[in-house]
Amino acid sequence: MNHYIKDDDYVISDRTRGGYTVNHGIGHCFSFDGAISAILEDMDCKQFFPSIWFVNDHGNVDLLSVNASTGKYEVLESYV
Numbered sequence: 194m195n196h197y198i199k200d201d202d203y204v205i206s207d208r209t210r211g212g213y214t215v216n217h218g219i220g221h222c223f224s225f226d227g228a229i230s231a232i233l234e235d236m237d238c239k240q241f242f243p244s245i246w247f248v249n250d251h252g253n254v255d256l257l258s259v260n261a262s263t264g265k266y267e268v269l270e271s272y273v
Contacts (some may be wrong), residue, residue: 195254197272201243203232207250226264233261 198204205228206214212221213228219235222228229245236242245266247255256270 195246195248195272197254197256198246199243201241203235203243203245205229205232205245205247207248209250229259229264229266233259233264236261 203219204216205222205225206216208214208221212223213225214221215228215231217235219228219231222231225247232245245257245259247257247268249255254272255268257266258269259266
């Protein structure tokens, strides 16, 4: 995986056949928003708030900033 991503960080991966996969035992989510919601719920439960990354089907990596109240997200940095 990308050298920017730490073991504790959340990673959303774009699945080839649709949907998204999230690490840390979250698994498959049908939508990107669903993946974000699942991560926010997991963070709240664990009271641990690491970085959130998105890896698309081409291997490009985006660091996301997520508003926990609204679930809205933005890309802070992108790496190819």
